[in-house]
Each structure stands twice: as structure tokens, then as C-alpha cells.
Amino acid sequence: MDDTLTITERTRLRRLPERGCFDRAQINAILDAGLVCHLGFAIDGQPFVMPTGYARSENQVYVHASAASRIARSLARGLDVCLTVTLVDGLVLARSAFHHSMNYRSVVVLGQARLVTDPAEKLAALRGFTNHVVRGRWNEVRPPTEQELKGTAVLALAIEEASAKVRTGPPKDDEDDYQWPVWAGVVPLHVSAGSPVDDGRVLAGMPPVDVTRIETLFPT
Amino acid sequence: MDDTLTITERTRLRRLPERGCFDRAQINAILDAGLVCHLGFAIDGQPFVMPTGYARSENQVYVHASAASRIARSLARGLDVCLTVTLVDGLVLARSAFHHSMNYRSVVVLGQARLVTDPAEKLAALRGFTNHVVRGRWNEVRPPTEQELKGTAVLALAIEEASAKVRTGPPKDDEDDYQWPVWAGVVPLHVSAGSPVDDGRVLAGMPPVDVTRIETLFPT
Numbered sequence: 001m002d003d004t005l006t007i008t009e010r011t012r013l014r015r016l017p018e019r020g021c022f023d024r025a026q027i028n029a030i031l032d033a034g035l036v037c038h039l040g041f042a043i044d045g046q047p048f049v050m051p052t053g054y055a056r057s058e059n060q061v062y063v064h065a066s067a068a069s070r071i072a073r074s075l076a077r078g079l080d081v082c083l084t085v086t087l088v089d090g091l092v093l094a095r096s097a098f099h100h101s102m103n104y105r106s107v108v109v110l111g112q113a114r115l116v117t118d119p120a121e122k123l124a125a126l127r128g129f130t131n132h133v134v135r136g137r138w139n140e141v142r143p144p145t146e147q148e149l150k151g152t153a154v155l156a157l158a159i160e161e162a163s164a165k166v167r168t169g170p171p172k173d174d175e176d177d178y179q180w181p182v183w184a185g186v187v188p189l190h191v192s193a194g195s196p197v198d199d200g201r202v203l204a205g206m207p208p209v210d211v212t213r214i215e216t217l218f219p220t
Numbered sequence: 221m222d223d224t225l226t227i228t229e230r231t232r233l234r235r236l237p238e239r240g241c242f243d244r245a246q247i248n249a250i251l252d253a254g255l256v257c258h259l260g261f262a263i264d265g266q267p268f269v270m271p272t273g274y275a276r277s278e279n280q281v282y283v284h285a286s287a288a289s290r291i292a293r294s295l296a297r298g299l300d301v302c303l304t305v306t307l308v309d310g311l312v313l314a315r316s317a318f319h320h321s322m323n324y325r326s327v328v329v330l331g332q333a334r335l336v337t338d339p340a341e342k343l344a345a346l347r348g349f350t351n352h353v354v355r356g357r358w359n360e361v362r363p364p365t366e367q368e369l370k371g372t373a374v375l376a377l378a379i380e381e382a383s384a385k386v387r388t389g390p391p392k393d394d395e396d397d398y399q400w401p402v403w404a405g406v407v408p409l410h411v412s413a414g415s416p417v418d419d420g421r422v423l424a425g426m427p428p429v430d431v432t433r434i435e436t437l438f439p440t
Contacts, residue, residue, distance in 0.1 A: 010266060015289050036308055036322070038258035040269035046230060047267050049260035051306035051326050069235050086271035088256055088411075093429060096362040097350050098372070102256070106271050130317050140402045142316040152318070170419035182360045183426045185418040187434065191308075194408035199390035206403040209313055214407065 010110055011163040021164040024059075030107045030164055031056045034085040035133070035216050039063060041081045043074060054083070055128035060156045061109060062116070062125040072153035076115035083109045083157055091187040094171035095180040101167060103186060109162040113155040125154045135213040135220075193217055230330055231383040241384040244279075250327045250384055251276045254305040255353070255436050259283060261301045263294060274303070275348035280376045281329060282336070282345040292373035296335035303329045303377055311407040314391035315400040321387060323406060329382040333375040345374045355433040355440075413437055 005011075005022045013020035021027070037054045040047055050071060054063045061083055065072040075081060090103035116122045123144075130138045144152070171184050196208040212218045225231075225242045233240035241247070257274045260267055270291060274283045281303055285292040295301060310323035336342045343364075350358045364372070391404050416428040432438045 015286055036306060036324075038260075038269050038271075038304060038306070040258075040260040040267040040302070042262035042265065042267045045262065046300050046330065047260035047262045047302045049258050049269050049302045049304040049328070051258075051304060051324065053322065066235055080266050082260070082267045082269045084258060084269040084271060086256060086258070091353055091413075091434065093354065093357070093416075094361070096364070096368075097346060097358060098362075098364050098368040100350055100353065100357075100361075102273065104256075104271065108269070110266065126317060130320055133311055133320065134313060137313070137320075138317060141314070141320075142318075142397050142400050144316070144318050148316075148318040170417075173421075177362050178421050179423070180362050181423055181426065183416070183418065183422055183428050185416055185422065185428070187416050187429060187431060188414035189411055190414065191409055191411055193311075194410065196313075196403070196405055196407050197390075198403065198405040201393075201398050202403055202405065203399070203401055206401065208403050208405070209407060211407060214311065 005160065005162055008161050011108070011161055013163065013165065019165045019167055021166060023164070027107050027159060027162055027164045028056060030087065030105045031061060031085055033087055033216055033219065037063065037083050037085045039081060039083050041074060041079050053129055055125065055132035057124065057128050059159045061159060062128060062154055062156050064126070064129060064152055064154045067151050067153040072155070075113040075155050076153065078112050081111065081113050081157065088189055090189055092171045093184055093187065095173045095177040095182055095184045099171050099173055101171065103167050103169070105164065105166045107162060107164045109157055109159055111157050111161055113157050116154040116156050122149065122154045125156070126152070132215055134209060135215045191217060225380065225382055228381050231328070231381055233383065233385065239385045239387055241386060243384070247327050247379060247382055247384045248276060250307065250325045251281060251305055253307055253436055253439065257283065257303050257305045259301060259303050261294060261299050273349055275345065275352035277344065277348050279379045281379060282348060282374055282376050284346070284349060284372055284374045287371050287373040292375070295333040295375050296373065298332050301331065301333050301377065308409055310409055312391045313404055313407065315393045315397040315402055315404045319391055319393055321391065323387050323389070325384065325386045327382060327384045329377055329379055331377050331381055333377050336374040336376050342369065342374045345376070346372070352435055354429060355435045411437060
């Protein structure tokens with residue numbers, strides 16, 4: 001398998017191409033570090049962008065939806081989609097307003113979603129969603145019933161036409177601006193987990209979930 | 221001014237309508253708490269979803285782009301767009317895989333972007349971008365030059381056809397599942413700021429930025 005994706009007319013970066021990356025390992029790492037993607041599709045020319053959970057397995061990104069939903073029915077018809085994952089890593093505070101920026105990692109995957117019909121692939125994808133949130137959780141919880149499986153549509157998008165974009169490091173000011181009297185640098189941002197809040201009906205003796213099992217925050 | 225937006229065929233929630241909200245104050249509060257939006261638009265039927273900074277002022281959301289970029293030129297032509305902001309507030313861990321969910325606040329704004337040509341509105345929007353990141357920063361930094369203004373396209377999207385969607389609270393398990401032996405509840409997630417990292421060329425005596433001025437993390 002190639003480690004670098006083919007750049008297409010649609011994934012070629014026109015702006016700041018030095019931030020672009022087509023390396024599969026880096027694309028996968030960004031996808032694995034995100035919790036929510038933004039899925040874009042157009043119906044009668046009107047674009048819609050919906051946040052939704054997802055999980056990657058091999059060269060596929062999986063999303064799910066109610067089988068009865070407009071999004072599941074539209075996507076299963078073979079609509080073109082764009083799936084974007086963005087992680088904001090820091091605020092880049094320059095000496096000029098113009099050079100303010102953000103540090104981030106993002107991935108864009110283009111293609112047509114495929115409705116997953118094979119029962120084994122579908123179950124594996126559902127296991128992936130649960131474990132992508134909390135490592136190993138699938139084995140602890142009540143598995144889906146036939147009825148639940150029937151009501152859930154799982155869609156797969158191949159990671160073939162895709163790109164990553166990354167900005168890191170300090171601001172880049174114009175040389176003349178380094179004498180401007182203001183602090184400049186980066187404020188790192190990160191997502192963290194607070195203490196688990198039980199739902200009031202937890203059985204005696206059940207320990208709260210260990211937050212270091214949250215795969216996106218504590219990758220192995 | 222109405223406080224509740226008119227529900228259209230495109231903003232009506234088909235799934236879980238109880239999570240929907242068309243209240244302008246709540247829509248504004250969610251927009252003001254976000255740092256990055258996902259902007260969707262379709263070119264020749266192919267949707268693209270791009271992460272970008274933004275700022276709200278009154279009933280407008282502003283985004284900016286290089287004036288030479290494909291996105292600025294496409295949007296200025298009056299393309300339909302969908303601007304989505306999503307804040308993830310927690311992981312909802314149920315006793316069944318099926319009832320796992322997330323707590324979140326999201327806003328979707330539909331419409332056509334307008335290229336901002338009035339110099340005063342454009343400058344106000346640029347001030348808004350900077351201050352939305354760090355309160356009051358605009359007055360501390362070097363203002364944009366004529367050349368920088370010319371190279372920056374500012375686009376406005378009216379908050380007219382829009383909706384918010386919010387999930388809060390504990391998981392909702394099936395009654396039979398409450399005897400399942402696993403912890404269930406919510407793990408709160410939040411974004412926090414680390415210590416500012418200077419860029420190595422900060423003038424003597426310049427104090428690091430006070431992170432409580434980050435408006436999205438510390439709203440007034």
C-alpha cells in the first residue's frame with residue numbers, strides 16, 4: 001500500500017501549500033485524534049454541514065445515522081461528500097492583526113459514502129465508534145439488538161482522495177514589526193476531561209470510567 | 221427584532237426535534253463561544269467543508285480569506301453556504317452501545333455570503349476576528365496596512381435561516397438495561413489554555429498575554 005495519497009485537482013492546496021500533507025500515516029493520526037467530524041453534502045445545490053461522531057478503521061472512515069434519517073438516505077444514494085476533522089492546537093498571537101493565526105491539524109476526505117450492508121463490517125464499525133470514545137468500552141456494555149442494528153445506518157468513506165493541513169509554531173511577523181511593543185507567541189489549547197458524573201442509577205460497586213481510556217485524549 | 225427565527229423547510233429538524241432551538245439569543249451565545257466554524261459550499265456538485273476562524277457581530281457572522289483564494293472568489297459570487305459551529309461538552313456513556321452519545325451545542329447558518337466592501341464594516345469585522353480570540357487585542361497590535369486590507373476578503377453571512385441543536389444531561393438507557401453492570405454517566409470535556417509560549421523575540425518588559433482574555437474560554 002502506498003504511504004502517500006495521490007494529489008488530485010480537488011485536494012491540491014492552492015493557498016499555503018507548504019501546510020499541506022498527503023501522507024497516510026499523518027492523515028490517520030489526525031483522524032484518530034478527533035472525536036467529531038463535520039460532514040458536508042449538497043441537496044439541490046444547498047450544502048449542509050453536520051457534526052457527527054466517526055471512527056477510522058484501516059483506510060475507511062465510518063459514520064452512522066438513524067436509518068430513517070434524510071442524511072442516511074441521501075448518502076446511501078451515492079452523494080458526494082466532504083468529511084472534515086479539525087483539531088485546534090493553539091492561538092497564534094502576532095504583533096500585527098494581519099499575522100494572527102491558529103495552530104491546527106485538519107483532514108479533508110472527499111468521495112462518495114458507501115452504505116455498509118455486510119453484517120460483520122457493520123458490527124465492527126459500531127464497535128469502532130464505541131471504542132474510539134472509550135477504549136475497550138464495547139466489551140463492557142450491552143451489545144446492539146437486531147432492532148437497533150436495523151435502525152442504524154453505517155456509512156463508509158474510503159480515505160483515498162484526502163489531504164491533511166497542519167500549522168505549528170510561533171507567529172511569523174514582518175521584520176519591521178518586531179519592535180512593536182506587544183507580547184507575541186502561542187497560547188496552546190487542549191481538550192481535557194473533567195471528573196465523570198454518574199447518572200444517579202449506577203449499581204453499587206461500579207467504578208467510574210477511567211478517563212485515561214478516552215482514546216482521543218490519551219492515545220496509546 | 222424577533223427573538224425567534226422562522227423555521228424553514230431547510231432548518232426544520234427531522235430527527236430529535238426536541239433538541240432543536242431557533243432562539244436568537246441561544247444561537248448567538250453558541251456562536252460567541254466557538255473559535256472555528258466549518259464552512260460548507262459546493263463547486264460543481266462537490267461539497268467542500270473548510271475550517272476557518274469567524275466572529276459574530278449583531279446578526280452577521282463574518283469570515284475572512286485571502287482575496288485571491290478560490291473560496292473568497294466562489295463565495296463572493298453568491299454561492300449557497302452552510303456555516304456550522306460545534307462545541308463538544310461531554311461524552312455520554314450509556315449502558316448499551318446504542319445509547320452512547322455526546323453532549324454538544326451546535327449552530328447551523330444557511331444562506332449566501334456577501335462580500336463586505338464598505339471599508340468601515342470591513343475594518344469592524346477584522347477587529348471582531350482579533351478581539352473574538354483575545355479581548356482587546358486589536359488595540360495592542362499593529363493595525364492592517366492598505367495592502368493587507370486589499371489582500372483580505374471579508375464575507376458576511378446573515379443569521380436569518382439558522383438553528384441551534386443542543387444535547388445536555390445524562391444518558392437515557394432502556395429501562396431493562398439499568399441492571400447492566402457498568403458505570404454510566406457523563407464525562408465533561410472542556411477546552412483549556414496552557415501557559416503562553418513566547419516566540420523568542422518579545423521585547424523586554426512585555427508581559428505574556430493574560431489567558432482570561434480569551435473570550436471563548438472566559439466569556440464576560
